[in-house]
Amino acid sequence: MRILFLTHAFNSLSQRLFVELKKLGHVVSVEFDINDTVASQAVELFQPELIIAPFLKRAIAEDIWRKHNCLIVHPGIRGDRGPSALDWAIVNNETHWGVTILQANSEMDAGDIWATGEFTMRRASKASLYHLEVTEAVVEAVLLAVSRFQGGTFTPEPVDYANPAIQGRLQPLMLQPTRAIDWQQDNTAIILRKIRSADGFPGVADELYGRKLFIYDAQPEHSLRGKAGEIIARCGGSICRATIDGAIWIGHLRDKSASHPFKLPACMVLETEIADLPEIIADKDTGYQDIWYEQEADVGYLHFPFYNGAMSTQQCQRLLQAYQQACRQNTKVIVLMGGPDYWSNGMHLNLIEASDSPADESWCNINAIDDLAMEIINTESQLTIAALQGNAGAGGVFLARAADAVWAREGIILNPHYKDMGNLYGSEYWTYLLPHYTTEENARHITQARLPMGTDEALAVGLVDAVFTNNFSEFIQTIKQQALEMATDSGYARRLQQKKRQRQIDEKQKPLAEYRQQELARMKQNFYGFDPSYHIARYNFVYKVPKSRTPMTIALHRRKNADLQID
Ligand code: COA
Numbered sequence: 001m002r003i004l005f006l007t008h009a010f011n012s013l014s015q016r017l018f019v020e021l022k023k024l025g026h027v028v029s030v031e032f033d034i035n036d037t038v039a040s041q042a043v044e045l046f047q048p049e050l051i052i053a054p055f056l057k058r059a060i061a062e063d064i065w066r067k068h069n070c071l072i073v074h075p076g077i078r079g080d081r082g083p084s085a086l087d088w089a090i091v092n093n094e095t096h097w098g099v100t101i102l103q104a105n106s107e108m109d110a111g112d113i114w115a116t117g118e119f120t121m122r123r124a125s126k127a128s129l130y131h132l133e134v135t136e137a138v139v140e141a142v143l144l145a146v147s148r149f150q151g152g153t154f155t156p157e158p159v160d161y162a163n164p165a166i167q168g169r170l171q172p173l174m175l176q177p178t179r180a181i182d183w184q185q186d187n188t189a190i191i192l193r194k195i196r197s198a199d200g201f202p203g204v205a206d207e208l209y210g211r212k213l214f215i216y217d218a219q220p221e222h223s224l225r226g227k228a229g230e231i232i233a234r235c236g237g238s239i240c241r242a243t244i245d246g247a248i249w250i251g252h253l254r255d256k257s258a259s260h261p262f263k264l265p266a267c268m269v270l271e272t273e274i275a276d277l278p279e280i281i282a283d284k285d286t287g288y289q290d291i292w293y294e295q296e297a298d299v300g301y302l303h304f305p306f307y308n309g310a311m312s313t314q315q316c317q318r319l320l321q322a323y324q325q326a327c328r329q330n331t332k333v334i335v336l337m338g339g340p341d342y343w344s345n346g347m348h349l350n351l352i353e354a355s356d357s358p359a360d361e362s363w364c365n366i367n368a369i370d371d372l373a374m375e376i377i378n379t380e381s382q383l384t385i386a387a388l389q390g391n392a393g394a395g396g397v398f399l400a401r402a403a404d405a406v407w408a409r410e411g412i413i414l415n416p417h418y419k420d421m422g423n424l425y426g427s428e429y430w431t432y433l434l435p436h437y438t439t440e441e442n443a444r445h446i447t448q449a450r451l452p453m454g455t456d457e458a459l460a461v462g463l464v465d466a467v468f469t470n471n472f473s474e475f476i477q478t479i480k481q482q483a484l485e486m487a488t489d490s491g492y493a494r495r496l497q498q499k500k501r502q503r504q505i506d507e508k509q510k511p512l513a514e515y516r517q518q519e520l521a522r523m524k525q526n527f528y529g530f531d532p533s534y535h536i537a538r539y540n541f542v543y544k545v546p547k548s549r550t551p552m553t554i555a556l557h558r559r560k561n562a563d564l565q566i567d
Contacts, residue, residue, distance in 0.1 A: 004048035019454035029556035046557035070104035080168030081109035090197035112156035114145035125199035183229030217251030237265025238288035305339025312348035316368035332487035344396025398428035410470035422537030425522035438462035
């Protein structure tokens, strides 16, 4: 079928649906919801058999939904309506939640139901639930709705609020007063729910040191205590604030009125105010946890669930230290776990944007990632695995490829390209790594197509080596089993030896330093050269400047007809 996505952005959920529907042989084209005229034009050009709205912030124009079948993805249970579905589910401490695929009609989220999906709520941020549980439930429900639509006999079910099975209701937009934290009344669990309900967007408005700030990225603290509401410690970039029954870590803040009005590490936003705060070194009992190591038998696991998958210069340096320490342990295999939402999204663009010299900071950041990539490539003491529980983008994908094996959870999405960020050339030794694992043609496709990639394709082109179950906890178990098998395999010593030998041969042919130098020469042009594309693209990304048109890579209907047939 010809399926048109009308969407506010090509976010992770839309990307996953795009990949899944294309896999089933559908021709999928995408149009950003810029205005009604542009949307109507896209419909006219593409003549879709079905329109899907994976992520829409406003209603579809009447002249579109009257003439075409439009399916709306709503992240709420049957009967739920309104723009803050997940926010309410978190604040109300729901134990189960769901998604609904509705037919668009004159009332927002009130159309007949084509399919639904359910999931158990996890204690996690809205963004994290959206990335994992919501996405999985949506994929299943949309595929069911599409097959029902294709079948031609299914009648979608009207929402009847008299039916006791319909548990959802119209819920208003959640405003800041509902999210407001009363530090003298709310306990830690309530505070965490409030912050998580607003994370990634819009954050919880609060007052710290007399400044109006938005709070994100909260974690419970297990040991420290203090007077409720007071800031009592710092750890890395985070601050610890006492509650009536404990304390929480706040990783990120946003000051809407500052010169850098976007999310930044809390300590950076409060730099002057917290100068005298005691610094805590994170361990398993205390502190903000963004890097930790654990060991089971002969396998070491290095976790680095960095907020939004962004890796700053400092984070890369800390991770490099942790990695070097992991290499010194008596293990046979090291598994690089990343985090549940993201494995890595490459350089930390917000911190780069906020620095005095974004070009200099970009330079430091890419060098810090390269140092880490180099250490992984040169590891002689263990075999290494990148375990992609979550998505990876840009440099994050190539950093993963630096490991001896890349194992992915089935449902993740990779964006293995840099070009969308103002034509960045990229580094992380991708010019060394890609030819190792894939053909020249595939390498060109990977880096030039600027398209999201599912795990089937990633496996076929050699970006990943194995794909395991999509179920999150089963994936971790499988990784552990497989890593242990690798460590205890009778061929382990031979494999390690072979890896060392191959590295020596490669190094003789062309030293790693030369690859790096050549990549960085191109990056230097991106950072310091005449063409400002990278700086403009980064600014637009960090400031979330709305897109004024849909990229041709995904708007097939805006290409020549000949291209349309090929896809
Ligand atoms: N640096 C800083 N923040 C980043 C980031 C990065 N490298 N990558 C993602 N983020 C942030 C986004 O700004 C967004 O922030 P929010 O919480 O304020 O909304 C959040 O992570 C989620 O990103 P989003 O784009 O909405 O997620 P997605 O899963 O739909 O898309 C990517 C994933 C990777 C396609 C997209 O985030 C991206 O292009 N990132 C930039 C990658 C890059 O160019 N890195 C630098 C070159 S190495």
